[in-house]
Amino acid sequence: MRLILRPKLRAGSRLAALLCAASLLAGLLGGCARERLQQQEAYVFGTRVEVLTWEASEDTARAAVAEVLHEFDRLHRAYHAWEPSELTTLNSAIAAGQASIPVSPELAAMLTDAKAIAATGDELFNPALGHLIALWGFHSDTFKPLRPDPAELAAAISARPQMADLNIADNRVTSRNPAVQLDLGGYAKGYALDRAAAILKARGVSNALINIGGNVLALGSKGDTPWRVGIQHPREPRPLATLPCATAKRSAPRATTSASSSSTASATATSLTRAPATRQRERRPSPCSSRRAPTPAPCRMPPANRPTSAANAGATTQNASASTTPCG
Numbered sequence: 405m406r407l408i409l410r411p412k413l414r415a416g417s418r419l420a421a422l423l424c425a426a427s428l429l430a431g432l433l434g435g436c437a438r439e440r441l442q443q444q445e446a447y448v449f450g451t452r453v454e455v456l457t458w459e460a461s462e463d464t465a466r467a468a469v470a471e472v473l474h475e476f477d478r479l480h481r482a483y484h485a486w487e488p489s490e491l492t493t494l495n496s497a498i499a500a501g502q503a504s505i506p507v508s509p510e511l512a513a514m515l516t517d518a519k520a521i522a523a524t525g526d527e528l529f530n531p532a533l534g535h536l537i538a539l540w541g542f543h544s545d546t547f548k549p550l551r552p553d554p555a556e557l558a559a560a561i562s563a564r565p566q567m568a569d570l571n572i573a574d575n576r577v578t579s580r581n582p583a584v585q586l587d588l589g590g591y592a593k594g595y596a597l598d599r600a601a602a603i604l605k606a607r608g609v610s611n612a613l614i615n616i617g618g619n620v621l622a623l624g625s626k627g628d629t630p631w632r633v634g635i636q637h638p639r640e641p642r643p644l645a646t647l648p649c650a651t652a653k654r655s656a657p658r659a660t661t662s663a664s665s666s667s668t669a670s671a672t673a674t675s676l677t678r679a680p681a682t683r684q685r686e687r688r689p690s691p692c693s694s695r696r697a698p699t700p701a702p703c704r705m706p707p708a709n710r711p712t713s714a715a716n717a718g719a720t721t722q723n724a725s726a727s728t729t730p731c732g
Contacts, residue, residue, distance in 0.1 A: 444469045448476040449593060451617030458611040458626050468607035472600045479596050485534060485587040486543040495585045503578045512575045518591045522567040532565040534585030597621040622649040
């Protein structure tokens with residue numbers, strides 16, 4: 405007969421073994437969670453762009469986000485407000501008094517939509533203020549605060565350029581006011597979010613969070629929990645509150661709010677097949693509800709956006725009081 409002696413584990417040793425096993429399990433679960441969340445960043449539209457996807461494979465997510473970033477770059481180059489682009493060509497033609505100026509179907513649709521949005525807000529949202537924005541020094545890759553010449557500033561204001569001055573028909577644009585200089589900074593990021601949502605869905609990505617310098621759009625959710633978006637404190641590196649954003653379950657598509665003059669958290673994608681004016685009439689409140697953030701930890705704060713002056717607040721997407729950033 406053989407006796408097999410097995411040493412008894414002390415209480416401390418058993419506890420250490422349990423803690424080791426728990427740590428290993430947590431690491432494995434954490435690794436799984438990281439694999440389900442894919443993140444890619446870029447610098448487009450003069451700001452940081454971040455795209456988070458959930459539950460899509462790494463290959464699917466990378467291919468879809470790469471296409472989104474390529475589309476962002478295309479839009480940035482096509483509708484740049486001061487570097488050579490289709491938009492600057494149109495502005496030069498308007499300033500020269502030309503009529504029936506040909507534009508691309510995409511730009512015609514964007515201007516039609518922006519004109520409709522401006523009309524619903526008594527022209528307070530005004531992408532026609534490009535010259536005024538330039539006077540304040542915003543037409544530069546590196547913002548430098550400027551104090552415009554009072555006489556030039558008064559002349560720009562008295563000219564009263566508005567989107568209502570534009571006649572857009574058959575992919576041609578005519579302005580009754582040569583002072584109209586278009587700057588789509590307050591509109592293009594919302595349009596880009598719509599395009600990103602359409603691309604991601606077409607590529608099989610149903611859950612994503614897209615952030616363009618504080619303009620945020622959520623698709624689906626992050627598993628069983630909604631995506632969360634933080635509202636950044638204007639003077640401190642911490643969030644004021646967080647917003648849970650979940651896709652609204654409606655039979656009709658919801659109009660995006662991201663083309664407004666302030667930073668937004670749009671929680672659903674807009675169908676791009678509907679007429680722009682129709683989408684604007686369907687606008688409804690965002691399904692995001694606010695909750696005060698208990699600590700400054702939940703969100704990664706992006707670099708401060710360019711300041712907004714009172715003169716061009718209607719035509720930019722930045723908000724001088726707070727901006728949004730994804731918490732995931």
